[in-house]
Amino acid sequence: QEVVKIGYSGPLSGGAAQYGKNTLDGMKFAVDELNAENFQVGGKKVTFEVVALDDKYNPSETAINFQRLVQESKTPVVMCPHSGGGFAIQTSNDRLNALLLSYTSVPKITATGNKNTMRIPPDFSAYVKPFVAYTMKRYGKNLAIAGADHEYAKEWTAMVKPAWEAAGGKIVADNPMSYNRSTDFYSGVSKALAAKPDVLFIGGASEPTGLVAKQARDLGFKGGFIVMDQAKLNEMKPVVGSYQALEGAVGVLPVMEDNSAPVKAWVARWMKKYPEREPGSEATLNYTAMRVAALAMQLAGTTSDASAIRAKLGEAIQKLPAAQNLASYDGIDANGGTRGDIRVAVVEGGKIKEVKLSDLGK
Amino acid sequence: MLEIRSLTKRFGGNVAVNAVSTTIERGKVNAIIGPNGAGKTTFFNLISGVHPASEGSIVFEGQDITRLRTDQVARLGVARTFQATTLFDAATVLDNLIVGHRLRTRSGLWDVLLGTKRLKEEERTCREKARQALDFVGLAHIENRLAGDISQEERKRTAFALALATEPKLLLLDEPAGGVNPEETVGLADLIRKMVAHGLTVCLIEHKMDMIMSLADRILVLSYGEKIAEGTPAEVRANPAVIDAYLGSEHAAA
Amino acid sequence: MDVVLQQFLNALTLGGIYSLVALGLTLVYGILQVPNFAHGAFYMVGAFIAIKLMGGWGANYWVAMVGAAIVVAVVAAISERLVFHPLRKASGLHPMIAAIGLLLFLESGAQALWGAEFQRMATPYSGILEFGGLALPAQRLLIIVAAFTLMLALHLFLTRTVTGSTIIAMAQNREGAALVGIDPDRVAIMTFAISGMLAAVAATLYAPINLVYPAMGNLVITKAFVIIILGGMGSVPGAILGGLIIGFAESFGAFYISTDYKDIIAFALLVVILSLRPQGLFVQGAR
Amino acid sequence: MLQLEGVSLSYGSFRALDGIRLHAKAGELVVLLGANGAGKSSIFLTASGLHKPAAGSIRLEGQEIAGARPAQIVARGLVQCPEGRKLFPQMSVQKNLMLGSYVHRRDGTGNRQRLDEVLELFPILAQKKNDPAGSLSGGQQQMVAIGRALMGRPRVLMLDEPSLGLAPLVVKQVFDVLKKINAAGTTVLLAEQNAHAALKIAHRAYVIERGRIVLEGSPETLMNNDAVRKAYIGA
Amino acid sequence: MLKWIEGRSGWALLAALGALFPLFAGNDYRLTVMSTAYIFAIATLGLNLITGYTGQFNMAHAGFMAIGAYTLGILTVDYHVPFWIAFVAAGAVTAAIGLPLGWLSLRLKGHYFSIFTMCVGVILFLVLEKWESLTHGAVGLMGIPGPSPIGPLKFETPAQMYYLMFAFLVLGAWVMKRITHSLLGRTFIAIRNGDDLAEALGIPLMRTKLLAFIVSVLYAGWAGALYAAFVRFVGPDVAGAQNTFDMTMYMLVGGLGTVFGPLLGSIAVPWLTQMMQFLQEYRFVIFGPLLIALVIFFPHGIAGSWMAWRARRAAAAVRPVAPATLPATEAPGA
Numbered sequence A: 001q002e003v004v005k006i007g008y009s010g011p012l013s014g015g016a017a018q019y020g021k022n023t024l025d026g027m028k029f030a031v032d033e034l035n036a037e038n039f040q041v042g043g044k045k046v047t048f049e050v051v052a053l054d055d056k057y058n059p060s061e062t063a064i065n066f067q068r069l070v071q072e073s074k075t076p077v078v079m080c081p082h083s084g085g086g087f088a089i090q091t092s093n094d095r096l097n098a099l100l101l102s103y104t105s106v107p108k109i110t111a112t113g114n115k116n117t118m119r120i121p122p123d124f125s126a127y128v129k130p131f132v133a134y135t136m137k138r139y140g141k142n143l144a145i146a147g148a149d150h151e152y153a154k155e156w157t158a159m160v161k162p163a164w165e166a167a168g169g170k171i172v173a174d175n176p177m178s179y180n181r182s183t184d185f186y187s188g189v190s191k192a193l194a195a196k197p198d199v200l201f202i203g204g205a206s207e208p209t210g211l212v213a214k215q216a217r218d219l220g221f222k223g224g225f226i227v228m229d230q231a232k233l234n235e236m237k238p239v240v241g242s243y244q245a246l247e248g249a250v251g252v253l254p255v256m257e258d259n260s261a262p263v264k265a266w267v268a269r270w271m272k273k274y275p276e277r278e279p280g281s282e283a284t285l286n287y288t289a290m291r292v293a294a295l296a297m298q299l300a301g302t303t304s305d306a307s308a309i310r311a312k313l314g315e316a317i318q319k320l321p322a323a324q325n326l327a328s329y330d331g332i333d334a335n336g337g338t339r340g341d342i343r344v345a346v347v348e349g350g351k352i353k354e355v356k357l358s359d360l361g362k
Numbered sequence B: 001m002l003e004i005r006s007l008t009k010r011f012g013g014n015v016a017v018n019a020v021s022t023t024i025e026r027g028k029v030n031a032i033i034g035p036n037g038a039g040k041t042t043f044f045n046l047i048s049g050v051h052p053a054s055e056g057s058i059v060f061e062g063q064d065i066t067r068l069r070t071d072q073v074a075r076l077g078v079a080r081t082f083q084a085t086t087l088f089d090a091a092t093v094l095d096n097l098i099v100g101h102r103l104r105t106r107s108g109l110w111d112v113l114l115g116t117k118r119l120k121e122e123e124r125t126c127r128e129k130a131r132q133a134l135d136f137v138g139l140a141h142i143e144n145r146l147a148g149d150i151s152q153e154e155r156k157r158t159a160f161a162l163a164l165a166t167e168p169k170l171l172l173l174d175e176p177a178g179g180v181n182p183e184e185t186v187g188l189a190d191l192i193r194k195m196v197a198h199g200l201t202v203c204l205i206e207h208k209m210d211m212i213m214s215l216a217d218r219i220l221v222l223s224y225g226e227k228i229a230e231g232t233p234a235e236v237r238a239n240p241a242v243i244d245a246y247l248g249s250e251h252a253a254a
Numbered sequence C: 001m002d003v004v005l006q007q008f009l010n011a012l013t014l015g016g017i018y019s020l021v022a023l024g025l026t027l028v029y030g031i032l033q034v035p036n037f038a039h040g041a042f043y044m045v046g047a048f049i050a051i052k053l054m055g056g057w058g059a060n061y062w063v064a065m066v067g068a069a070i071v072v073a074v075v076a077a078i079s080e081r082l083v084f085h086p087l088r089k090a091s092g093l094h095p096m097i098a099a100i101g102l103l104l105f106l107e108s109g110a111q112a113l114w115g116a117e118f119q120r121m122a123t124p125y126s127g128i129l130e131f132g133g134l135a136l137p138a139q140r141l142l143i144i145v146a147a148f149t150l151m152l153a154l155h156l157f158l159t160r161t162v163t164g165s166t167i168i169a170m171a172q173n174r175e176g177a178a179l180v181g182i183d184p185d186r187v188a189i190m191t192f193a194i195s196g197m198l199a200a201v202a203a204t205l206y207a208p209i210n211l212v213y214p215a216m217g218n219l220v221i222t223k224a225f226v227i228i229i230l231g232g233m234g235s236v237p238g239a240i241l242g243g244l245i246i247g248f249a250e251s252f253g254a255f256y257i258s259t260d261y262k263d264i265i266a267f268a269l270l271v272v273i274l275s276l277r278p279q280g281l282f283v284q285g286a287r
Numbered sequence D: 001m002l003q004l005e006g007v008s009l010s011y012g013s014f015r016a017l018d019g020i021r022l023h024a025k026a027g028e029l030v031v032l033l034g035a036n037g038a039g040k041s042s043i044f045l046t047a048s049g050l051h052k053p054a055a056g057s058i059r060l061e062g063q064e065i066a067g068a069r070p071a072q073i074v075a076r077g078l079v080q081c082p083e084g085r086k087l088f089p090q091m092s093v094q095k096n097l098m099l100g101s102y103v104h105r106r107d108g109t110g111n112r113q114r115l116d117e118v119l120e121l122f123p124i125l126a127q128k129k130n131d132p133a134g135s136l137s138g139g140q141q142q143m144v145a146i147g148r149a150l151m152g153r154p155r156v157l158m159l160d161e162p163s164l165g166l167a168p169l170v171v172k173q174v175f176d177v178l179k180k181i182n183a184a185g186t187t188v189l190l191a192e193q194n195a196h197a198a199l200k201i202a203h204r205a206y207v208i209e210r211g212r213i214v215l216e217g218s219p220e221t222l223m224n225n226d227a228v229r230k231a232y233i234g235a
Numbered sequence E: 001m002l003k004w005i006e007g008r009s010g011w012a013l014l015a016a017l018g019a020l021f022p023l024f025a026g027n028d029y030r031l032t033v034m035s036t037a038y039i040f041a042i043a044t045l046g047l048n049l050i051t052g053y054t055g056q057f058n059m060a061h062a063g064f065m066a067i068g069a070y071t072l073g074i075l076t077v078d079y080h081v082p083f084w085i086a087f088v089a090a091g092a093v094t095a096a097i098g099l100p101l102g103w104l105s106l107r108l109k110g111h112y113f114s115i116f117t118m119c120v121g122v123i124l125f126l127v128l129e130k131w132e133s134l135t136h137g138a139v140g141l142m143g144i145p146g147p148s149p150i151g152p153l154k155f156e157t158p159a160q161m162y163y164l165m166f167a168f169l170v171l172g173a174w175v176m177k178r179i180t181h182s183l184l185g186r187t188f189i190a191i192r193n194g195d196d197l198a199e200a201l202g203i204p205l206m207r208t209k210l211l212a213f214i215v216s217v218l219y220a221g222w223a224g225a226l227y228a229a230f231v232r233f234v235g236p237d238v239a240g241a242q243n244t245f246d247m248t249m250y251m252l253v254g255g256l257g258t259v260f261g262p263l264l265g266s267i268a269v270p271w272l273t274q275m276m277q278f279l280q281e282y283r284f285v286i287f288g289p290l291l292i293a294l295v296i297f298f299p300h301g302i303a304g305s306w307m308a309w310r311a312r313r314a315a316a317a318v319r320p321v322a323p324a325t326l327p328a329t330e331a332p333g334a
Ligand SMILES: Nc1ncnc2c1ncn2[C@@H]1O[C@H](COP(=O)(O)OP(=O)(O)OP(=O)(O)O)[C@@H](O)[C@H]1O
Pocket: B011, B014, B015, B016, B034, B035, B036, B037, B038, B039, B040, B041, B042, B043, B083, D135, D136, D137, D138, D139, D140, D165
């Protein structure tokens, strides 16, 4: 029997620690299942082991960790949940023949020509337009931007703005805020609301996003929200108070509210193991990515040749049983970016409602 | 050597030095006495550029130094010691003194990077000057002690040496014998005489009347920031205003 | 008009919290000349204790606040004893680095004990008061009233009581204080305890309208430093005024200039003020 | 009243005091003479509890105080006016003085009365009572330091070079004040460079050299000792 | 004389150890840790000049490191400037920005200077994050090229990179040694030990402090440029206070106001944290108290404690009863 180590370098201490843990646990959950399943590569039973190192979100530490993982633990696959660390890894992963599983939605991570990268979150650009259409139809043509200002949120803002205008709307306020560093959203939100918007674009980490939404409601905002996919409606709810207060919000479907059979079954398994913690998409996406990577190893018949594994990722996605494909992947592009069918939800009548992307705004 | 015209210093509403005019004569021992808070230290601070003057002018060897910074004044040849003897306590006595001559040297970063001859030369000169100054004040034997460790009297001498290392023309001494016992006070007075004999001009503040009266050529008396008397020791100790304000009957001329 | 009033209200809220945190920092600085980087961690611990008291024990909000104040006061006092007391004679960098060590310990300790995730504190004062179209969240009003009452009490304590004067005396000359019969060790511990208490109260006041997590102190502490250097380190009125200035700058700056640049506004203000008045707005000694 | 027996003190490996043995009877005015660095201040600092003696006993009115905290010692009536003044520079003169009576903080009227007495002794301080102590001249600060010690209503008062940096006129005043306090019953220990003036008001004196007591006697005997005359009195 | 030889041979031994390290490192991971440590060691040497020698604790040091890193990154990525020209420019830009900032901050003293520079650091961070058209904002700069070959010397493999960093470190330490042991160094130390007295001795305070400041940020700037070339990515976080704290820690662990101390600290601490990786998120529960204990029990750092021990022995040899005094590494700031 062979032990294959899977590397992880992410924030396990400091302000982003929880985020780091969430991504790591998704991976670990997949590994535990694989180990219980008598998983075989090339006819031999393989056991996986996750080696997790803390990098405090600091790319230079990621670079060191990556070297350590590849050189000392011989990990063929390394997961990193932030773009800076991903870029640091990309300087040497081709040479060292290690596959980077990058949990970041920054599109550039797959545009650099790196041969051994898989971007875990599917391309989000597809759902900007339906979000816009839905909220504009329901609430009106004036949008105020009150999203976060970190790298990922900026990418989103850069797509929402032209989409809104193309649909005939008007951006009445452009007011990004630092969700990670602000002590207070009062001024920022009141400034955005002073422009009398019908819809607010919000989003960063779930809880601060919830605070922003709550602040807006406290200040008398009655319109809808476009919620960037980093924030999860179910995690915002305890901060805002109730789904009623989030009426008219549109965002990705929270894992906990997903009624599809595979996800429900998976959530049940998860809750058995972590009774106190509701999983989010960090867990499901990384779970799926780990599953895909393992399957690709099996297909390639190797646990060490990253290029061979990378070459089989597309096939693995196709062959992945639906029960394990929680991310709804349907393919991977030439640069390693995943494609998938994202499930979205709206809050209507004080309840979460799953809708098909194609039905939104109709 | 030093011409002072209606020098005034105000701290808020408090006039510490009030329209004082005087001259300090070359090659002499000039003393300043006066009650506590009379403005003596402030007077020194004004000359050496620590505080900007509120009014008046200070002319050193024909050059107006009223608005100059402390280091510029020092470069022109005015050295001072502090009332509470300040030294670089964490450094050895010799290291203290080497820095003392730094203002007469010119090497900067480039000399250091290129290792120029000038730098080597100047480092040697600084060391020599330091040793000379130490010899002069008679402390050659303690050059390796930390300045924080030495006795009060040795500190006073080191402070003199430090001032001497800057190659001054005028030396301002603020209570050079403060906290020093009578025997050693005599030694310090001798040292001051020796400095004058070597061509320096000295201006000192002191409360020890025995020392002042035997040492000073001229005395300036300040009280509440104003000049109340000026003259030879004999004149000053006979001056009723000075006796009233400062000396008391004990030290007055018999 | 009502937006101006709203910003004004918000400025007072922020200013009140900032001032409370900065007051503790400035008191400790005055006594030990230590910029206590761990002060933000005291703030964080205060919020967690209050949450746990309310959640686990079902304590009432005010009881939880008192409980948090006591616990953090003890934590701060122990920190003084174990970390800063041994360093009282080392000047400069050493206590600063030790404070960073303490910060790392408290922050990671909190994470180990309570987890890294965001937590929410419930408030009994969740209502929104309406005055002629002006929405005033009750908790914010509470913050303003409580913060300024506490500041007034502290001011009276420092200037009118002998015990208060001992803190100031210690700050100016430790040996001198000992020679008039003040026990410096006790005053140091007391000062730390007071500073911890102020941080805990500030955190409990502010937590219901914010999030609680191990790194939450880092946001406030940098501002608190800006405030005390703006007001003059060690100066109590300086900390209060500085807190208000930053509160107003952030609130109005974010509204009228840009939310994106609001942090720069506070810091730029500091650079400008200190360029004009290097010793801070309140010269030390203006007490 | 105050008794030191075999008191030794080290700063690291340097022995500053070596078996010091001295005493002051109630109502006495005792002077310590000695060159710079002889150990006078060290004796006072040790008695006040700011330095811990390596050996020996210090008794105040028969009670052992070696190793007690400075605050306790002050509370028992042993108060020092230290070398280097150690004032609270940013506090007003009045607050400095009032803190001098910290150990009597419950006795408000007594303290105010004492304050008036002190301000009467040093009229210049009355004028400056609202100024920060740090802005005063060196000599004025010395007066605040003496005044602050008096505010503690000491039974034993130790003064470390009170005449340092004072104008002759003020020195005379200070010594007059000391005499007066002493006459009123306070035991006084005085470390002085100004031996002449000190011996004039002293009852007894010690001479200290390199951390040891080398001579003890009445002012007259010391005045007549040639070595002492030369070293400490001058001329 | 003896001391002089001892110093020389000590340094030679260190240099030899450094040069041979790749032979017994075994793998690229150790080389990477060491190369990163060298980069921070260079910056820490600079921090030590202004803090340990001149007595002004500059908390914006990481900000200047970031300026160097961004200058190199922006010039090479967006303007395709050849690497080594961009490298030189990184130093120039850092110094040019350091001059006005230094002038402004050095008017303050002690903790005021420190906290003020901490705020300057925050401003630098925010500017890097917000000025998107220049710095690419929060996303950061990616695709920074590695150092281009100098003649036959190539810098592609980890070992080659290691030697490059090592060479810069040796150069940096050598220059620093020269500065601190010269008349100029004495001038800096004089300011640290007492600026009033230094000024009275005719040392122009502002000019001298500013010189130390500029040299110090130059080290930071070039270390930043090396960082960018090594990690190939820079984000605003480089300017974060965390980096300054780390460097301060290195300096203190090794020994303030010595050349050897910062080197030792910058190398020892990262290895220590690497060894504690197995503790994962609990690592700082241990590391924090460790740091506190170190500061309390070894206030002069490793190098400083050793020198203090030697100084005490030397003093004891001269005078049988020497007062115990601390070595001449008085902490600045107060
Ligand atoms: N920096 C300052 N700020 C405010 N007032 C000051 C300052 N320096 C001195 N003074 C005031 O100026 C007056 C003169 O002080 P100065 O120190 O010059 O006296 P001095 O003659 O040297 O006295 P002494 O003999 O006691 O040293 C005093 O009243 C003092 O309070």
